[in-house]
Amino acid sequence: MTAALSADFAKHFTAGPVIRASLSFSLEAFSITVLFGPSGSGKTTMLRCLAGLERPEEGSIRFAGAAWFDAARGIFLPPQQRGIGYLFQDYALFPHLNVARNVGYGLRGLDEANRCQRVREMLDLLDLSGLDDRYPRQLSGGQQQRVALARALVRRPRLLLLDEPLSALDTPARQPLGRQLRRVLAEARVPAVLVTHDRMEALALGDRVVIVSDGRVCQSGSVQEVFHKPADPEVARIVGVDTIEPATVLQVKDGLATVRVSDKKLVALAHETTSGEVYVCIHAEDVMLERTAAGQSSARNQLPGRIQSLEREGPLVRVGLDCGFSLTALVTQQACEEMGLQKDEVVTALVKAPAIHLIPRC
Numbered sequence: 001m002t003a004a005l006s007a008d009f010a011k012h013f014t015a016g017p018v019i020r021a022s023l024s025f026s027l028e029a030f031s032i033t034v035l036f037g038p039s040g041s042g043k044t045t046m047l048r049c050l051a052g053l054e055r056p057e058e059g060s061i062r063f064a065g066a067a068w069f070d071a072a073r074g075i076f077l078p079p080q081q082r083g084i085g086y087l088f089q090d091y092a093l094f095p096h097l098n099v100a101r102n103v104g105y106g107l108r109g110l111d112e113a114n115r116c117q118r119v120r121e122m123l124d125l126l127d128l129s130g131l132d133d134r135y136p137r138q139l140s141g142g143q144q145q146r147v148a149l150a151r152a153l154v155r156r157p158r159l160l161l162l163d164e165p166l167s168a169l170d171t172p173a174r175q176p177l178g179r180q181l182r183r184v185l186a187e188a189r190v191p192a193v194l195v196t197h198d199r200m201e202a203l204a205l206g207d208r209v210v211i212v213s214d215g216r217v218c219q220s221g222s223v224q225e226v227f228h229k230p231a232d233p234e235v236a237r238i239v240g241v242d243t244i245e246p247a248t249v250l251q252v253k254d255g256l257a258t259v260r261v262s263d264k265k266l267v268a269l270a271h272e273t274t275s276g277e278v279y280v281c282i283h284a285e286d287v288m289l290e291r292t293a294a295g296q297s298s299a300r301n302q303l304p305g306r307i308q309s310l311e312r313e314g315p316l317v318r319v320g321l322d323c324g325f326s327l328t329a330l331v332t333q334q335a336c337e338e339m340g341l342q343k344d345e346v347v348t349a350l351v352k353a354p355a356i357h358l359i360p361r362c
Helices: 043-051 099-104 112-125 141-153 171-188 199-205 223-228 233-238 333-339
Strands: 003-012 018-027 032-036 058-063 066-070 084-087 159-163 192-196 208-213 216-222 243-253 256-261 264-269 277-282 288-290 301-313 316-322 326-332 346-351 357-360
Touching: 003 043, 018 043, 018 216, 032 043, 032 199, 043 084, 043 159, 043 192, 084 141, 099 112, 099 141, 112 141, 112 171, 141 171, 171 199, 192 199, 199 223, 208 223, 208 233, 216 223, 216 233, 233 243, 233 277, 233 357, 243 326, 256 277, 264 301, 264 357, 288 326, 301 326, 316 333, 326 333
Parallel strands: 032 192, 032 208, 084 159, 159 192
Antiparallel strands: 003 018, 003 058, 058 066, 208 216, 243 256, 243 277, 256 264, 277 357, 288 346, 301 316, 301 346, 316 326
């Protein structure tokens, strides 16, 4: 079943910002839409307005043809009438209830047998069997997250809203629990809207992404489209594009654009409207480094560059280069050691034409 979510509203805060959301998309029986942006950008406020935990002052929110909120008509449905599940950032488990009672807390109108069956289904789905009688203080962070998710899903919501569901977990636990979260939602066949400011979470969990900055929606689309083809420099910075440089288009031929960046020339894929002044956008992970001199690779863009910085990020190393303009590469720690990369040394940076995204400069 496909349901449409349409939201166009404004939430005002006294002596504070105005959060304006404009969202419209279909939610498949299973899909995850990510509200992504920096902390304080308004993502959680948008989510709380969708849930009915905050009341906007303007606009409307509709889901599957039903009005959840309409300022002009005076409609405002509370959360329990919207048929949603909500997972709070801190999970909000009841400390005095055990796991089974936490999960079954929201069930109403069921006899004891059916209630116990639904709780058991959720415990099995989320690998919580055997923890029925434990209390939240006796659980790990990952177990608490799964209990909170089970409580949100047990009522079989039409839409699940999740606020930073992995932020309370230790870094090593996030990746496996993120995979489990996506698996569980797929098995439950529940569409979800999820808030995060973590780029890797957005890429790993999302099917669709909505970029939020300064209380407004900047761009939306598939995760791959938005992260690899940001609409403007602000979105490019938010999604983690490392190199954003002004450039001039010199020529467009056979689907390729030749652009000048500082005193260097690059070749990128061209679009029908590619011309004039642009920004060159390059993700660090799309830059390869070689010790060999330029000319010995099939990559169209081969740039000699002097290493300006080496910054370790866990198993990766972020390499800052001066190639006539600032360029950043991301390599593994092993590759860094094998090449013996050191500051002030000269290497060749390789960038394929499809890895360069051009944004018009207005």
